[in-house]
Amino acid sequence: MTDITNCIFWGDTSGFNLEIGGWFTNVTYSDVSGGFGGTGNIDADPLFVGNPLSTGAWTSDPLYEPVLSQSTLTDDSQSWAPSSLAGLYLQPDSSGYLQFPILRNTATTVTVWGDMRALTGTGSSYNIYDYHIGANSPAKDTGTATGAPKTDLEGNPRPSCPGYDMGAYEYQCP
Numbered sequence: 433m434t435d436i437t438n439c440i441f442w443g444d445t446s447g448f449n450l451e452i453g454g455w456f457t458n459v460t461y462s463d464v465s466g467g468f469g470g471t472g473n474i475d476a477d478p479l480f481v482g483n484p485l486s487t488g489a490w491t492s493d494p495l496y497e498p499v500l501s502q503s504t505l506t507d508d509s510q511s512w513a514p515s516s517l518a519g520l521y522l523q524p525d526s527s528g529y530l531q532f533p534i535l536r537n538t539a540t541t542v543t544v545w546g547d548m549r550a551l552t553g554t555g556s557s558y559n560i561y562d563y564h565i566g567a568n569s570p571a572k573d574t575g576t577a578t579g580a581p582k583t584d585l586e587g588n589p590r591p592s593c594p595g596y597d598m599g600a601y602e603y604q605c606p
């Protein structure tokens with residue numbers, strides 16, 4: 433039996449469909465696209481703050497650094513705030529389904545783990561996603577305290593204002 437609690441399953445565009453069904457999976461207090469039977473589950477747009485946060489097209493091919501196993505991708509038309517995208521997710525080609533956590537960025541580049549050269553290139557469009565929930569998210573304060581960790585994925589306190597949220601990131605009150 434797998435227990436899934438306080439999670440968000442939303443926006444699956446892979447066409448593979450989410451395989452969380454079956455007798456062995458117990459889903460509670462989670463936001464599941466299309467709905468899923470279980471205590472406290474909801475089926476509502478979680479209102480991620482960046483869905484996507486940024487989009488564009490690469491102006492160069494990826495540069496791969498094999499020793500570090502990192503790729504740097506460039507869009508010269510951007511003016512991102514340096515270091516503002518770390519921890520967010522890059523979909524290096526919007527026609528694909530893979531996403532990668534962003535390690536760091538400059539005004540016109542993002543760096544991620546892995547070799548992106550076979551996945552995207554000059555002229556390909558991309559998306560950057562921010563999966564933090566907004567203040568009006570239906571996932572805010574609708575999780576359960578039972579078994580919940582005291583911090584979220586970024587180490588911020590959970591719960592915050594006032595209940596436990598669904599998803600990887602607890603909404604932090606200003």
Ligand SMILES: [Ca+2]
Binds near residue numbers: 572591593594602603
């Ligand atoms: Ca909360």
